[in-house]
Amino acid sequence: MIIKSQNEGILIEDISDFNVAQIFDCGQAFRFKEVEKGIYEGVAHGAYLKVSHVENGVFLWPCDIDAFENIWCNYFDLGTDYGNIKRTLIEIDPFFKRATEFGSGIRILRQDPWEMILSFIISANNNIPRIQGSIEKLSEMFGEPALVPNGTLKYSIPSPERLSSAELSDIRACGVGYRDKYIKKTAEMIVSGVVDINKVLQLTPYEAEETLLTLSGVGKKVADCIMLFGFNYMSAFPVDTWVKKAISKHFLDDSVSLNEIQSFAHGHFGNLSGYAQQYMFYYIREGES
DNA sequence: GGCCAGGAGAAAA
DNA sequence: TTTTCTCATGGC
Numbered sequence: 634m635i636i637k638s639q640n641e642g643i644l645i646e647d648i649s650d651f652n653v654a655q656i657f658d659c660g661q662a663f664r665f666k667e668v669e670k671g672i673y674e675g676v677a678h679g680a681y682l683k684v685s686h687v688e689n690g691v692f693l694w695p696c697d698i699d700a701f702e703n704i705w706c707n708y709f710d711l712g713t714d715y716g717n718i719k720r721t722l723i724e725i726d727p728f729f730k731r732a733t734e735f736g737s738g739i740r741i742l743r744q745d746p747w748e749m750i751l752s753f754i755i756s757a758n759n760n761i762p763r764i765q766g767s768i769e770k771l772s773e774m775f776g777e778p779a780l781v782p783n784g785t786l787k788y789s790i791p792s793p794e795r796l797s798s799a800e801l802s803d804i805r806a807c808g809v810g811y812r813d814k815y816i817k818k819t820a821e822m823i824v825s826g827v828v829d830i831n832k833v834l835q836l837t838p839y840e841a842e843e844t845l846l847t848l849s850g851v852g853k854k855v856a857d858c859i860m861l862f863g864f865n866y867m868s869a870f871p872v873d874t875w876v877k878k879a880i881s882k883h884f885l886d887d888s889v890s891l892n893e894i895q896s897f898a899h900g901h902f903g904n905l906s907g908y909a910q911q912y913m914f915y916y917i918r919e920g921e922s
Numbered sequence: 923g924g925c926c927a928g929g930a931g932a933a934a935a
Numbered sequence: 936t937t938t939t940c941t942c943a944t945g946g947c
Binding site: 660661753754756757758759760761762763764812815849850851852853854855858871872873874875876914918 | 926927928929930931
Binding site for chain 1: 937941942943944945946
């Protein structure tokens with residue numbers, strides 16, 4: 634991997650296991666979207682970025698060396714060897730030969746914990762386009778405006794403080810339905826200090842999950858997504874309807890309970906569970922007919 | 923018009 | 936403790 638600063642951006646040459654479309658379309662991030670063919674745009678950790686494949690690598694802009702080192706290198710998890718992870722998963726089960734070839738450029742982003750909490754509360758019994766729309770509306774209504782280089786306005790994810798003092802009807806107007814009260818109450822719990830999300834990383838995976846489960850609108854599956862995408866506990870294995878389909882088709886039988894799937898994943902994939910889950914999710918949703 | 927979407931929470935068994 | 940019902944909303 635070679636990093637070069639040019640044209641008000643960063644060019645990453647000789648990068649492997651990186652596919653922009655797969656990274657942003659595999660259901661882990663909701664605020665990056667394709668604005669032109671092959672060009673994705675979004676806001677993360679309070680910064681604005683465009684990403685695209687170019688002839689000899691991946692180009693990030695607008696971005697200087699400081700922003701790359703402080704934000705984006707970590708955000709895209711560039712320090713992790715995904716080739717090694719894929720080889721290990723294939724050794725564990727040959728199913729992953731197809732799944733990792735299909736999603737060969739997937740990476741688990743390192744996202745903002747609060748953004749993941751808000752996003753995945755909204756995700757419950759919902760679909761991805763609507764989740765994206767709701768988050769965007771919440772950001773426009775309650776977030777802070779940030780001027781981006783092309784002159785348009787982008788908005789940050791609304792803070793817990795702002796949402797805790799918002800009217801339920803205004804939150805619901807963003808299309809979140811009955812989840813309005815979950816959002817407000819969870820925001821209140823974080824503002825009041827009942828749950829300190831800054832201390833979650835000091836906890837064991839079990840303690841972290843127990844803590845997240847006390848938040849309103851956060852059950853087992855949502856907690857696992859927050860663990861995986863917001864705090865990067867790679868032992869987390871979120872089981873949604875798609876992963877349940879994949880597991881019952883390729884590994885266990887049809888009538889397995891969520892607990893059985895969890896223990897199966899933990900036993901087979903261990904600390905690679907989060908990676909395994911993401912290759913599986915992307916493959917079952919977009920790869921298999 | 924019923925079913926589904928990256929389910930959670932409360933009631934009922 | 937486990938199972939069942941209800942909860943907005945839009946797309947098909």
